[in-house]
Amino acid sequence: MNQQQGIRMGVWSLDHMHSRSYLSALRARPDVSWLGLTDEHSPALARGVAANLGIDWVEHADELLARVDAVVITSANVEHRDMALAAARAGVHVLVEKPIATSVADAREMVETFSRAGLVLGTAFPCPFSPAFRALEARASAGEFGRLLAINGTNRGSMPGGFFIELERSGGGAVIDHTVHVADLLRRLTHSEPARVHAEIGHGMYHQRWDDSGLLTIEMANGVFATLDCSWSRPRSFPTWGDVTLKVIGSSASAEASLFGQHVVHYPAEATPPRWIGWGCDLDALMIDDFISSVRDGRPPVSSGEDGLVALKVALAAYESSRRGGPVAISEID
């Protein structure tokens, strides 16, 4: 990438709704000299989205890869591996939507391929950029809570539909979708690695083959334990999409963080439910900024492919625990 010319960026696939947020964050950056979009499954949709944003649409992924320095992959989970490896072959850096992949083998192949090629592989975890989380982490590291003992976490949301509920394309339901964010935050908060996972996984809200709810217990190597509610439990009437919360219990004090807790409430004149309008900062934009800086400066991104791989192992361990009916060691997940 040429410092003067800026960076040429692509977004590959509109399957994941976060693609819209990444597109608008990328479009707002003066250092992005070219921004293109492709979606080979839905070319007409991609063409329309690109036209609305005033960016370029390209029909084929090969053409996109030939024109960019880096690409954001926002396809269905099972497609991440093939797309990322194609990008690596084209010498293109990748920020991949979470979960990084649907199997440890795929994720590991991605991490190793990018490492060998000297290319940046980032995982799209925006939560570490939350100022509330950063403050929580700083206080924990400064010893304000004493020794960390336990964490009660949530990443509850509404059922997203789309590829998320097509198991062949998603690799799982709520558990694979919503475990990875908090699993990643636990590592950053405890400075330790997940060692054991127990999970109760449910299908009681939508009564489908895909899991719609999960309650995980995650035990870190340093003895801190955490639970995580990763359920798609927010009904259509809920005033926002969901949450990421962490209640931290230390030996001398406790703290609660709600990463998306800052909001004003909008009560419409119509008889429709009120909405929470979040304020604060755009975590996706901060994450994109870090990724572009890492490409520019040749350093690892805050959320790397390795981070994505460890978080994925926690989600896969949860499914294995549910099958077995007991806790599963992370070392067993391969």
Add this chain to the structure above:
Amino acid sequence: VYCRAVARSGGDAHCYALTTLRLASGAIAQVESSMVRASGFRTTGEIAGDQGMLTYDSDLDQALLSDLEAPGRAVWDGFPTTYTDRSPYVAQMEHWVRCILGREAPEVTAKQARDALQVALAALESAVTGEAVTL
């Protein structure tokens, strides 16, 4: 029943526990048991089902808040506060008296208390062994 529990400092009395449950119906549940809060009782609950969700948080459900702390006075007097026409403690006692007089059957039976205790003891067993306990 799967439970992890911890003592805050020294001793072996747990002060914080996180328990997950799978019920016979297939429903899943999580229970947080905490004795580490400095500012008194807090009760929260959430029930999510296929027809909607109920949530409750006693911290967000205050009928009267005062900010008149006198120096040296404890922030918390040891009891949860509710503003109802009759204290739930009084209602409980009146109900118990009527039960003794043979006019009513207990709302909470000994069997229910035994069942709840069984779950709590299973959680304790899980906390000690690190394994899930099936009832």
